[in-house]
Amino acid sequence: MSTNLLSTSAAIGFGGVVQEYLWNWENQQLRVVYETLGKGSPLLLLPSFSTVSTRLEMGELAKLLAPNFQVVAVDWPGFGESSRPSLNYRPEIYQQFLEDFVKAVFNNPITVVAAGHAASYVLQLAVKQAAFSRIVLLAPTWRGPLPTMGASQQIAGMVRELVRSPILGQALYKLNTTQSFLSFMYRRHVFTDAAKITPSFIENKWQTTQQPGARFASAAFVTGNLDAVHKQSDFLELVQSLTVPLMVVIGESSPPKSREEMNALVALSGVRSVVIPGSLGLHEEYPALVLEAVQDFLFSLKN
Numbered sequence: 001m002s003t004n005l006l007s008t009s010a011a012i013g014f015g016g017v018v019q020e021y022l023w024n025w026e027n028q029q030l031r032v033v034y035e036t037l038g039k040g041s042p043l044l045l046l047p048s049f050s051t052v053s054t055r056l057e058m059g060e061l062a063k064l065l066a067p068n069f070q071v072v073a074v075d076w077p078g079f080g081e082s083s084r085p086s087l088n089y090r091p092e093i094y095q096q097f098l099e100d101f102v103k104a105v106f107n108n109p110i111t112v113v114a115a116g117h118a119a120s121y122v123l124q125l126a127v128k129q130a131a132f133s134r135i136v137l138l139a140p141t142w143r144g145p146l147p148t149m150g151a152s153q154q155i156a157g158m159v160r161e162l163v164r165s166p167i168l169g170q171a172l173y174k175l176n177t178t179q180s181f182l183s184f185m186y187r188r189h190v191f192t193d194a195a196k197i198t199p200s201f202i203e204n205k206w207q208t209t210q211q212p213g214a215r216f217a218s219a220a221f222v223t224g225n226l227d228a229v230h231k232q233s234d235f236l237e238l239v240q241s242l243t244v245p246l247m248v249v250i251g252e253s254s255p256p257k258s259r260e261e262m263n264a265l266v267a268l269s270g271v272r273s274v275v276i277p278g279s280l281g282l283h284e285e286y287p288a289l290v291l292e293a294v295q296d297f298l299f300s301l302k303n
Contacts, residue, residue, distance in 0.1 A: 048116025
């Protein structure tokens, strides 16, 4: 697979060097944007999958880590400032992307800090090959919103195809990405401090959702088509197969079903864990608390 690294100044980031990684998937070239900040041992930051997914949600945490690590934060294909073509977004795309990106950008096993749904992809790659030296999972999840709510694969598939359709799909997507709806979702299970959900904050999130092609990967995530595993036992088996240190950070206000899954994960032998304020967006809402929670884990193992 041919890849190139090119610098770009067109993107707006969190103060690092913004670059693009040109990645090929099924004879189609995708532009993947990533940002590097700081010096030291390399550390990869992977944002959670969501309708508003972007590397900028990792920005404050990246700045806190940068004095001691060379931090790399990436926009997943289909999200953020990366290309958003109308692909059939599915786990194989992200499994291959993560493997190729890590191989292209890093020379040795690295530390990875992954939020939300990125957890399964990190664990799968870690079990497959020695890509990571240590892993931190922030509010890890493995099941998309609709399946979590009890929707069958058939219903989820119908919703996904509706959203992908040209006219009705665009209308449905717009209804589910209004600023009022985004604010409601943040208050419900992403942030815990309503004072941080300001109009400008929501405006920025809304702008992310309005990029051309934004509905395709978002619909795949919401309907469970980005679920890299489909059973709790498979997720836990990945963790049990790890040969590198793992730490899990849980938000004390996480939604009940998500919290149950996280509790099952941290109950496994050898998994270090900590509970801090926050919910599914704890890495963006409380970056300083996240750093405080994981710094001993990171520095005790630092190369």
